[in-house]
C-alpha cells in the first residue's frame with residue numbers, strides 16, 4: 448500500500464475532477480480517461496489500472512465522484528465481471544478482457560439462475576462438455592438481466608455430474624452473439640422487461656474461456672455473488688453500478704430507485720405534510736436505517752479483504768432490501784391519497800407505486816431475503832446449518848425439481 452491519507456487523496460480527486468468531466472462524451476471515451484487516471488479502481492495494483500490504495504480510499508473516491516456528479520469510480524468495488532476476472536481470471540483473460548469490461552466496450556450479463564436452480568444455485572443443470580477446442584453448452588437460464596443488450600455473459604454450467612453438486616460446476620466467459628443463443632424477454636408487473644429467459648443449444652465457448660478452475664466454479668461464483676451483494680447493498684454502489692457499464696438494465700432501473708433521505712424530506716415539504724408527526728417519525732427512521740446500512744456496507748468492504756465472500760455482505764444486502772420497501776412505504780405515506788393515482792394523473796402517485804412494486808426486486812435479486820437470513824444465521828451467528836440431504840451425493844443421483852432436457 449502506498450500513500451493512503453484519505454483527506455489528501457480526496458483533495459487530489461477533487462482537483463482532478465475540476466479539470467476532467469464526461470460532459471456529452473460517450474461513456475467509453477470518458478471511462479478510458481478515468482481508468483488512465485487510476486480513479487476507476489484505486490485499490491488494484493498499478494499493473495492493473497490501480498493505485499494500490501485501500502478499499503476505504505476507493506469508497507472515498509466514489510464519494511468524490513458522486514459529489515461532482517460524475518460516474519466511473521468504484522469499478523474495483525462493484526463491477527461484477529471485472530472484479531471476478533481480476534480475482535480469478537488467468538493472465539490471458541485479464542489482459543484481453545479487463546480493459547473492455549472496465550470501459551464498457553463489452554456489455555455483459557449473468558447466466559446463473561435456472562428454472563430449478565435459483566436459491567439453490569448449486570443445483571444448476573446446464574451442461575458443458577469439452578469437445579476439441581470448445582466447450583459445448585446446452586441448457587436453459589432464466590431471469591437474466593440485460594441479456595438482450597449483452598455481448599458476453601458469466602455462465603455457470605455443470606462440467607461434472609459424478610461429484611456432489613457444489614463441486615462439479617465451472618464458470619465460463621460465454622459469447623452471446625452466436626447461433627444457439629435464444630433470448631426471450633419476460634414482462635414484469637411494472638410493465639418493463641428487465642430480464643429474460645435464455646435458451647442455450649450447442650453453444651460454443653473457446654476452451655481458454657474458463658474463469659477459475661474447471662469444476663471449481665462454486666468458489667468463483669461465491670466471489671462474484673459477494674460483489675453483487677455489495678453492489679445491491681449500497682446506494683453509493685448502485686450509483687457506481689449504473690456507471691459500471693454492465694448491460695444489466697436493472698442497475699439503473701428497479702434496484703437503483705432507493706431515494707436518499709433528502710429526496711423524501713423534500714417530497715414531504717412539496718406535499719405539505721412535513722409537519723405531520725407520523726411522517727416525521729417515518730422519515731427519521733428511514734434516515735437512521737439508511738445511515739446504519741452505509742456503515743455496514745463499509746464493514747462488508749473491509750471484511751472482503753479477508754476472503755471472497757464475507758457474510759456481512761448478506762447483512763447489508765438484507766438491510767438494503769428492507770430499506771427499499773420502507774422507502775416505498777414512506778413515499779406512499781407522503782403521497783397520501785395521491786398515492787392512489789398513477790401517471791399521467793399524478794407523478795407523485797406514479798413514483799410511489801413504481802417504487803412499491805420494484806422494491807421486491809431487491810428482496811430477490813442476488814439471493815433472496817430468506818437466503819441472506821440463512822447465511823447470517825449460519826455464518827455470522829453460528830446457528831446450526833440447514834439440513835441438506837444431497838450435499839455429499841454425486842449430483843447425478845440427486846432428485847431434481849425440474850428435469851433438465853440436457854442432464855443425464
Ligand SMILES: Cc1cc2nc3c(=O)[nH]c(=O)nc-3n(C[C@H](O)[C@H](O)[C@H](O)COP(=O)(O)OP(=O)(O)OC[C@H]3O[C@@H](n4cnc5c(N)ncnc54)[C@H](O)[C@@H]3O)c2cc1C
Pocket residue numbers: 556557558559560561562564565566567589590591592593642695697701807808809811812813814815816817818821833
Ligand atoms: C431484479 C432481478 C434481477 C435478476 N437478475 C439475474 C441475473 O442477471 N442473472 C441470474 O442468473 N439471475 C438473476 N435473477 C434471479 C435471482 O438470482 C433468483 O430469482 C433468486 O436467486 C431466487 O431464485 P428463484 O427465483 O428460483 O426462487 P426460489 O429459489 O425458487 O425461491 C422461492 C422462494 O422460496 C424461498 N426459499 C428457497 N430456498 C429457501 C431456503 N433454503 N430457506 C428459506 N427460504 C427459501 C425463497 O426465499 C423464495 O421466497 C434476478 C432476479 C431479480 C428479481
